[in-house]
Amino acid sequence: MTEVLGRTGDDGISGHLGHYRARDGSAGASVRIDLDSPHVALVVGKRGYGKSYTLGVLVEELGEADGVAPVVADPMGAFTTFAKISGFEVISTPRVSANALPPRAWCDLLSLDHERPTGSLVWRAATESKALTEMKDFVAEADANRATRRAARNHLALAESWDIFSPDGITAADCVEPTSGIVLDCSGYDESAMNAVVRAVAEDLYRARIVESVRKLPWLVVDEAHAFFGGVANPALRTIITRGRRPGVSFVAATQRPAVLPEVAVSQSDLLVAHRLTSRNDRDALAHARPAYMQGSFADRMPETPGSAVVVDDATESVHAVRIRKRQVEHGGGSPSASGACSGESEPNSPATELRKR
Structure with missing residues (x-):
């Protein structure tokens, strides 16, 4: 048997x-x-x-x-x-879309505290955007001081360097x-x-x-x-x-x-x-x-x-x-x-x- x-x-x-x-x-x-x-x-x-x-x-x-x-x-x-x-x-x-990750995950991924200015800005960018390029644009135009925008931009550049995010990511x-x-x-x-x-x-x-x-x-x-x-x-x-x-x-x-x-x-x-x-x-x-x-x-x-x-x-x-x-x-x-x-x-x-x- x-x-x-x-x-x-x-x-x-x-x-x-x-x-x-x-x-x-x-x-x-x-x-x-x-x-x-x-x-x-x-x-x-x-x-x-x-x-x-x-x-x-x-x-x-x-x-x-x-x-x-x-x-x-x-x-x-x-x-x-x-x-x-x-x-x-x-x-x-394998690539995934940027909005497949929830905003909190973006902060965790980039080792950012979501309660601090840079993390909060990345959180808002992830909330309002569907693609990594849109997140970068959001940060560039955000109502935040220059240092915060620069720090957020650098962190998103790091994520972009991994080449894993695409609007046509796997579902x-x-x-x-x-x-x-x-x-x-x-x-x-x-x-x-x-x-x-x-x-x-x-x-x-x-x-x-x-x-x-x-x-x-x-x-x-x-x-x-x-x-x-x-x-x-x-x-x-x-x-x-x-x-x-x-x-x-x-x-x-x-x-x-x-x-x-x-x-x-x-x-x-x-x-x-x-x-x-x-x-x-x-x-x-x-x-x-x-x-x-x-x-x-x-x-x-x-x-x-x-x-x-x-x-x-x-x-x-x-x-x-x-x-x-x-x-x-x-x-x-x-x-x-x-x-x-x-x-x-x-x-x-x-x-x-x-x-x-x-």
């Missing part, structure tokens, strides 16, 4: 995650994951043990499922290989309706710029489902999630985590540093996929947020090899040892090596290579 993680019933769409992992390392029965209902999922693990690989498996399954659409925020360029899959779109320089409809899935390749952006992109996209996905302007249910998939919870994207991600279930917006985060995530990101996840973790702080963070599962079987079955994982399923209140299936498309997140560069082969100890051996 095939197990479907994330639900108690037998009906609905699901995706193939892998197989049960016996104590001797052999593969058991097939394990699937529920894609029919909204979920908050967390994939954790130290570098090189398969968390991004597992994220790719989930994205592949979402791309093949009806009624859902994966939207991948890719800060490392690990998912650009999805361009090889028919129906997937990889955007190498929820662009992400969800016309494709099997979309990858927002933010690897060329610094942390502030990619946070702005994810903040705008996350808020638009949530709003679009609130008013039901998109039919498919979006799954926002964020790799290296600690970089976004620590930036301007944080409020939008928290909104999806805490309120996304009702409108049908799912969230999947992957990180090698669960200890630096906000507690809500761990405690509210109904599916937790844990690869190898050795940091005591990271283990303690999971134990603090999920005390019922971090005792006994979870700790005893913590995986030791790349591609192996322990899955905590809140729907059935159970813990499962699994081996993640092989990817259909080449994994773009493995680490290179000098010997591999000479021979033209993949890094021998990368998760992708380890999984291909099985």
Whole structure:
């Protein structure tokens, strides 16, 4: 019998995650994951043990499922290989409209206090404008002293230098309706710029489902999630985590540093996929947020090899040892090596290579 993680019933769409992992390392029965209902999922693990690989498996399954659409925020360029899959779109320089960010987000993005003159001016510019050029014009003509206008202009020039704002920026409809899935390749952006992109996209996905302007249910998939919870994207991600279930917006985060995530990101996840973790702080963070599962079987079955994982399923209140299936498309997140560069082969100890051996 095939197990479907994330639900108690037998009906609905699901995706193939892998197989049960016996104590001797052999593969058991097939394990699937529920894609029919909204979920908050967390994939954790130290570098090189398969968390991004597992994220790719989930994205592949979402791309093949009806009624859902994966939207991948890719800060490392690990998912650009999805361009090889028919129906997937990889955007190498994703841009968003300036008015996709609320005024408070503009102040946070530019490290401005909205109660001080420069921050207040940028806030008003964002409130009255739809595009970055309009914001600049508003500042230039504002009834404010010269020093305040100059400071606001300099901050907006910084935002303009990121080259991420466009009146034709990507929308929820662009992400969800016309494709099997979309990858927002933010690897060329610094942390502030990619946070702005994810903040705008996350808020638009949530709003679009609130008013039901998109039919498919979006799954926002964020790799290296600690970089976004620590930036301007944080409020939008928290909104999806805490309120996304009702409108049908799912969230999947992957990180090698669960200890630096906000507690809500761990405690509210109904599916937790844990690869190898050795940091005591990271283990303690999971134990603090999920005390019922971090005792006994979870700790005893913590995986030791790349591609192996322990899955905590809140729907059935159970813990499962699994081996993640092989990817259909080449994994773009493995680490290179000098010997591999000479021979033209993949890094021998990368998760992708380890999984291909099985």
